[in-house]
Amino acid sequence: GAVVSQHPSRVICKSGTSVKIECRSLDFQATTMFWYRQFPKKSLMLMATSNEGSKATYEQGVEKDKFLINHASLTLSTLTVTSAHPEDSSFYICSARDKGLSTEAFFGQGTRLTVV
Amino acid sequence: QKEVEQNSGPLSVPEGAIASLNCTYSDRGSQSFFWYRQYSGKSPELIMSIYSNGDKEDGRFTAQLNKASQYVSLLIRDSQPSDSATYLCAVNRYGGATNKLIFGTGTLLAVQP
Numbered sequence: 001g002a003v004v005s006q007h008p009s010r011v012i013c014k015s016g017t018s019v020k021i022e023c024r025s026l027d028f029q030a031t032t033m034f035w036y037r038q039f040p041k042k043s044l045m046l047m048a049t050s051n052e053g054s055k056a057t058y059e060q061g062v063e064k065d066k067f068l069i070n071h072a073s074l075t076l077s078t079l080t081v082t083s084a085h086p087e088d089s090s091f092y093i094c095s096a097r098d099k100g101l102s103t104e105a106f107f108g109q110g111t112r113l114t115v116v
Numbered sequence: 117q118k119e120v121e122q123n124s125g126p127l128s129v130p131e132g133a134i135a136s137l138n139c140t141y142s143d144r145g146s147q148s149f150f151w152y153r154q155y156s157g158k159s160p161e162l163i164m165s166i167y168s169n170g171d172k173e174d175g176r177f178t179a180q181l182n183k184a185s186q187y188v189s190l191l192i193r194d195s196q197p198s199d200s201a202t203y204l205c206a207v208n209r210y211g212g213a214t215n216k217l218i219f220g221t222g223t224l225l226a227v228q229p
Contacts, residue, residue: 006159034217043204043221044160093159095217104150105217110159 002028004096006108013084013115021079021111023094030096033077034105035069038091050077074099084115117142120207122220130228135192137223139205142186148208148215149181151190153201154222160204164190195227 003026013019023033031052036044048058048069056069068080077096081088091112095105121140129135137151148167152160166172166179166188178191188207192199202222209216 036219044219046216046218049216091157097215104162104165106162107152107159112157 002096002098002106004030004094004106004108006094006111008111009109010112011114013113015085015115016083018080018082019084019113021081021092021094021113023077023079023096023108025075025096025098025106028096029074029099030077031074031099032097033071034095034097035067035077035079036093036095038093038110044093047079081113084113086115089113089115118220119143119209119218120205120220122203122205122223124221125224126226127223128226128228129195131195131197133195135195135199135225135227137190137192137203137205137225139188139190139220140186141188141205141207143207143209144183144186145210146186146207147210149179149188150206150208150217151177151179151188152204152206152219153199154204155201163203192225195225197227197229200225200227 005024007022033050035047047062048056050056050069050071052071058064071077093110094108097105151164154160164179166181172179176193180189204222205220206217209218
């Protein structure tokens with residue numbers, strides 16, 4: 001199946017710093033990538049949809065200046081959590097949609113972010 | 117009303133039994149439905165996709181879709197302890213140029229040895 005690689009898997013950062021998370025589709029072209037966050041024992045909450053070469057579309061309530069998304073190529077999207085605070089601590093997961101398969105999406109391994 | 121609803125569980129079944137997981141959705145126009153399995157601390161992995169009314173079987177898994185009732189289910193036959201995980205129902209939401217995958221809260225399945 002399609003492989004999506006997400007890095008880093010875990011990161012601890014200090015309050016006020018920024019953290020960048022990368023999401024790569026390794027064996028397919030992903031015109032669309034999605035970013036989710038998940039709190040413990042909760043479901044995945046869609047944060048934004050990232051289309052290659054255009055601005056990301058953010059879900060209601062998600063601050064676009066706080067969570068910067070860049071989708072520079074068909075295989076790479078990045079999420080930068082700016083000026084991180086402890087409440088940003090969460091599990092962030094990306095998923096990518098294969099250009100040839102219109103609806104199935106494949107997930108990266110997730111990034112456990114802890115802000116101290 | 118939530119877009120995708122699932123009973124959070126936990127659903128406890130004995131090893132070897134059939135586990136039945138249910139999901140309802142609110143958007144009558146939805147056409148694509150997915151079941152993902154998520155182990156604790158891991159990201160979801162796709163188990164089944166279903167697009168047409170009726171049953172779709174893959175090994176021990178059977179997905180069932182009833183668009184008239186806006187209902188999709190997942191049956192796991194011969195349940196194993198390794199099937200213990202959270203099962204997430206996902207529905208494609210069509211909007212503008214991009215289809216978005218919307219998840220239910222998940223059902224925690226516990227298979228007792």
